[in-house]
Amino acid sequence: MALRYPDANLILLAGSVVRQQAKPGSDLDIIVLGSQEAPYRESFLAHDWPVEAFVHTSASLELFCQKDIERRRPSLPQMLSESILIRGDLELAEQVKTRALTQLTAGPKPKTRLELDQARYALTDLLEDFEAQDVDTALFILPQLLSCFFDFFFDSQNLWRASSKWIPREIKKHNPDLHQTLKTAILAFHKENDATLVISLIDRYLTPFGGRLFAGFTLGRDDV
Incomplete structure (x- = not known):
């Protein structure tokens, strides 16, 4: 991952593998923070593992999290909240996770x-x-x-x-x-x-x- 994303400030692993719920064919969900070409999403194989990568800048990560919150399906905040650090600054990783947990805990805006x-x-x-x-x-x-x-x-x-x-x-x-x-x-x-x-x-x-x-x-x- 470091070779594929050399400019990344953070690389986080999330999904079923982290939750210990992986099944045959389960992919690795990777969140990459800091790429100048972001945001984008890509899928590839790494050592025969299917990988789905979500590549973001700090600004795009916050924007996409907010969009998930507004549509009431917080996929990205959920991934961030359960993620583990693969590469990067531990303090920054904890800040990202804490922000996601705060969003999840707050719950969705009540319907009128x-x-x-x-x-x-x-x-x-x-x-x-x-x-x-x-x-x-x-x-x-x-x-x-x-x-x-x-x-x-x-x-x-x-x-x-x-x-x-x-x-x-x-x-x-x-x-x-x-x-x-x-x-x-x-x-x-x-x-x-x-x-x-x-x-x-x-x-x-x-x-x-x-x-x-x-x-x-x-x-x-x-x-x-």
């Missing part, structure tokens, strides 16, 4: 009532489509419905959003009962064509925020 109502409206629309369709059609609605539900769950609980493999991990971490119920509901639909568990689950999480929302929802009118 209007934003939650917009999310309820979108989720209601997908849920009623899913509910009304035959199984063959509902099968293709389910992924988007679940994606919308996951975002609603994280937002309504004021938690960081997750994506891909991190969705079940984060749900299990914060709400083990929901994690188990989701698995049961999804398997019931795929194995038995039974949509009732998915529908009742989403309705249950909508209820504390007013339930399904269609009639009376207005957006963009100044007189409301």
Whole structure:
């Protein structure tokens, strides 16, 4: 890494290897700070290891972290917070990690009532489509419905959003009962064509925020 990034002030290792969760084919997540050509991202092999490198200046690192915070998916701050130093100044590395931990601990900005109502409206629309369709059609609605539900769950609980493999991990971490119920509901639909568990689950999480929302929802009118 030192040869590939000779101008780097810091090279940090993050990801599944650091968390001791690596599986065959897992890549090494490398964060490089100080390159004059940054920011950029590249993938390559090093000693037969797949490597994904995120190369930044100090300014771009802060900018990209802030963008992650604003979109409620703090991928880069999470990597920084768990990283270990490969090369560079230990004090600087600790400053970078502390900054990331502070951002993560602060949590996302709470959603406004209007934003939650917009999310309820979108989720209601997908849920009623899913509910009304035959199984063959509902099968293709389910992924988007679940994606919308996951975002609603994280937002309504004021938690960081997750994506891909991190969705079940984060749900299990914060709400083990929901994690188990989701698995049961999804398997019931795929194995038995039974949509009732998915529908009742989403309705249950909508209820504390007013339930399904269609009639009376207005957006963009100044007189409301």
